[in-house]
Amino acid sequence: MAKPSTPDARPSAEVVPLRPVRPCPICKKPSLRAYYPFCSKRCADIDLGRWFSNAYAIPGSDEDNGSDDGNPPEKGG
Numbered sequence: 127m128a129k130p131s132t133p134d135a136r137p138s139a140e141v142v143p144l145r146p147v148r149p150c151p152i153c154k155k156p157s158l159r160a161y162y163p164f165c166s167k168r169c170a171d172i173d174l175g176r177w178f179s180n181a182y183a184i185p186g187s188d189e190d191n192g193s194d195d196g197n198p199p200e201k202g203g
């Protein structure tokens with residue numbers, strides 16, 4: 127019995143996903159994988175800062191009571 131010698135030469139097809147690079151939402155630069163979806167740690171921090179800013183700014187909880195302790199006015203002079 128003679129085995130049919132089949133050539134094991136497969137064409138190396140490079141599968142490249144056609145995925146468009148999303149620009150950084152902060153500065154619109156092409157994002158890096160390391161900081162996806164941002165382009166750098168700086169932009170990631172900026173976005174994080176914005177997020178926290180919104181989280182801290184809670185509407186309705188703006189209590190600002192002026193301390194009326196009757197402090198004497200500063201005398202210049």
Ligand SMILES: [Zn+2]
Pocket residue numbers: 150151152153154155164165166169
């Ligand atoms: Zn950026």
